[in-house]
Amino acid sequence: MEPRISVSQILSARFCPVRFYLERDSPHAESPRYTVCKQISLHLGTTLDADRIWEEIRTVSPGIEPAMRIFSDDCVERCRQESWPRPSETDLAVSSPRLGIAGRVDKFFDDGPAFAITRSSEAPAAGVHGADRIRVAAYAACLAETLGVEVGTGYVEYIPSGNLRTCSIQPGDRRGMLRAMELARRVLSGGIPRKPHRAPCDRCGQQERCNPPIAPLSRRLRG
Numbered sequence: 001m002e003p004r005i006s007v008s009q010i011l012s013a014r015f016c017p018v019r020f021y022l023e024r025d026s027p028h029a030e031s032p033r034y035t036v037c038k039q040i041s042l043h044l045g046t047t048l049d050a051d052r053i054w055e056e057i058r059t060v061s062p063g064i065e066p067a068m069r070i071f072s073d074d075c076v077e078r079c080r081q082e083s084w085p086r087p088s089e090t091d092l093a094v095s096s097p098r099l100g101i102a103g104r105v106d107k108f109f110d111d112g113p114a115f116a117i118t119r120s121s122e123a124p125a126a127g128v129h130g131a132d133r134i135r136v137a138a139y140a141a142c143l144a145e146t147l148g149v150e151v152g153t154g155y156v157e158y159i160p161s162g163n164l165r166t167c168s169i170q171p172g173d174r175r176g177m178l179r180a181m182e183l184a185r186r187v188l189s190g191g192i193p194r195k196p197h198r199a200p201c202d203r204c205g206q207q208e209r210c211n212p213p214i215a216p217l218s219r220r221l222r223g
């Protein structure tokens with residue numbers, strides 16, 4: 001049986017298979033934005049205490065920049081304007097042996113959409129981001145096998161915007177998930193991917209490794 005691919009690996013391969021290839025052996029570091037948003041998310045559905053949440057963030061990430069307190073307080077204020085359901089479980093490990101994928105669902109609910117994912121990005125003008133539709137489809141597939149729960153919708157928490165969006169899974173979302181899974185599996189099996197025609201190079205930290213500067217002709221001739 002092939003090793004399971006994490007949902008985060010699927011999304012990394014979808015973003016850019018070349019970057020995923022270059023970073024495949026690098027340890028994943030949680031971003032400060034996500035650390036803030038994740039801790040706020042754990043308090044949603046209760047009275048939000050900005051001071052208490054910030055102290056918890058400092059405990060989770062002792063080296064976080066003090067300036068992130070401004071971002072945290074702004075997120076808390078925005079989230080106070082929304083009505084948030086309380087989960088029955090958080091950080092639920094799920095998997096789909098059939099598809100060979102696994103991950104952790106941020107929140108699981110007994111009623112309504114069965115689960116939610118927490119995002120540190122701003123909400124789009126309407127609906128959810130394309131990448132988040134893939135995330136929802138992947139977690140729904142895992143939940144179906146882990147708990148025997150057929151899931152057709154999921155929540156997406158856009159913490160910086162204070163928005164809770166419902167995502168109804170469409171066939172195109174599942175097709176996108178399968179394509180990203182195949183990309184990730186090829187890279188993890190040793191394949192060297194090609195750069196996509198519309199690669200998001202302006203948002204990538206691997207530009208220098210992906211596009212190394214060409215050495216002068218004289219140096220190449222000496223080599």
